[in-house]
Amino acid sequence: MSATVAIAPFDNLSGDPAQDYFARGFVEDIATELSRFATLEVLHPRAFGATPAADGSPRPAPAPHVVAADSAPATFRRDGPLWTMVFGGVSVQLTHQKGFLDLAQLLARPGVEMHCLELAERPAEPTGYAPMLDDRARRELKARVRDLQHEIDDADAACDLGRAEAARQELDQIVEHLSDAVGLAGRARHLGSAAERARSAVTWRIRSAIRKIAATHTRLGRHFENAVRTGTFCVYEPESPTTWTL
Numbered sequence: 001m002s003a004t005v006a007i008a009p010f011d012n013l014s015g016d017p018a019q020d021y022f023a024r025g026f027v028e029d030i031a032t033e034l035s036r037f038a039t040l041e042v043l044h045p046r047a048f049g050a051t052p053a054a055d056g057s058p059r060p061a062p063a064p065h066v067v068a069a070d071s072a073p074a075t076f077r078r079d080g081p082l083w084t085m086v087f088g089g090v091s092v093q094l095t096h097q098k099g100f101l102d103l104a105q106l107l108a109r110p111g112v113e114m115h116c117l118e119l120a121e122r123p124a125e126p127t128g129y130a131p132m133l134d135d136r137a138r139r140e141l142k143a144r145v146r147d148l149q150h151e152i153d154d155a156d157a158a159c160d161l162g163r164a165e166a167a168r169q170e171l172d173q174i175v176e177h178l179s180d181a182v183g184l185a186g187r188a189r190h191l192g193s194a195a196e197r198a199r200s201a202v203t204w205r206i207r208s209a210i211r212k213i214a215a216t217h218t219r220l221g222r223h224f225e226n227a228v229r230t231g232t233f234c235v236y237e238p239e240s241p242t243t244w245t246l
Contacts, residue, residue, distance in 0.1 A: 074105055075245045076100075085213065087220040094216065099209025102202060104227060104235035107244045115235040120198040141174055148174070195232065203230040 007030055075086035082093045083100050094100070104120050148171040155164035206228065214221020227238040 009246055024033070046185050055120075074242055075243065076104055077246055084219060085220060087217065087223065090219065092213075092217045094212060097205075097209055097212065099205035099207075099212075101208055102206050102227070102234070103224065103236075104246055108246055110236050110238065110242075113235045115195075116198040116202045116232055118232060119202045119234060133233060145171060145174055156230055199232050202234065206234065 073086070074088075075084055075091075076094065077084050078100070080097050083096060085092050085094065104219060105119060106114065139213060148167045152168045152171070153166050155161075207230065210221055210224045210228065223238070223242075227236055229235050229237065
């Protein structure tokens with residue numbers, strides 16, 4: 001034998017619109033609990049399309065208010081060691097890392113390209129360039145090359161294949177390192193400019209931050225992957241406008 005139970009909607013009589021969700025929550029909780037009984041057919045208020053007025057008389061159910069996901073309120077805010085992130089109705093908290101600060105700056109200026117030096121808070125150029133290898137290091141490496149060449153010759157003469165192969169591998173690594181460090185006419189190459197180092201650091205920080213977000217908030221991570229561009233200039237350009245609380 002089965003029975004039908006209709007759930008009457010609750011109305012918020014407090015006068016505070018912020019309390020509406022309590023009324024809706026009561027209805028959902030009751031419907032969930034009653035649906036556990038196999039002998040009951042539960043009719044939700046949506047089934048008969050009416051909610052009571054303040055005087056108890058029925059009134060038509062209000063039309064549903066649909067909000068586009070990306071235009072719904074979103075939050076990306078730091079609270080001490082934690083960041084609160086709300087997007088698409090889902091909220092998470094993550095521990096601080098530098099890439100979140102970069103993202104917050106980009107979110108504050110959507111569509112505006114920011115130079116990596118600005119995000120990294122570094123000067124435009126250092127006072128000078130530091131060589132990748134100083135003169136002493138280059139002399140020592142070249143001396144080691146000569147020693148390895150003699151060792152290979154000796155190992156080949158003694159048919160010591162293992163020692164010869166080990167020496168060749170080390171020699172190859174040193175030659176590759178010297179090739180990277182020495183430019184045309186034997187001149188020492190220099191470390192990249194401040195902008196190049198900032199671009200690399202900021203790109204890594206932002207991409208690392210997005211990966212961390214995606215691991216706990218897939219939708220927000222995907223949003224940032226599509227909307228954030230990194231490089232010498234970084235920018236946040238979402239497909240549709242998104243309002244952020246920062």
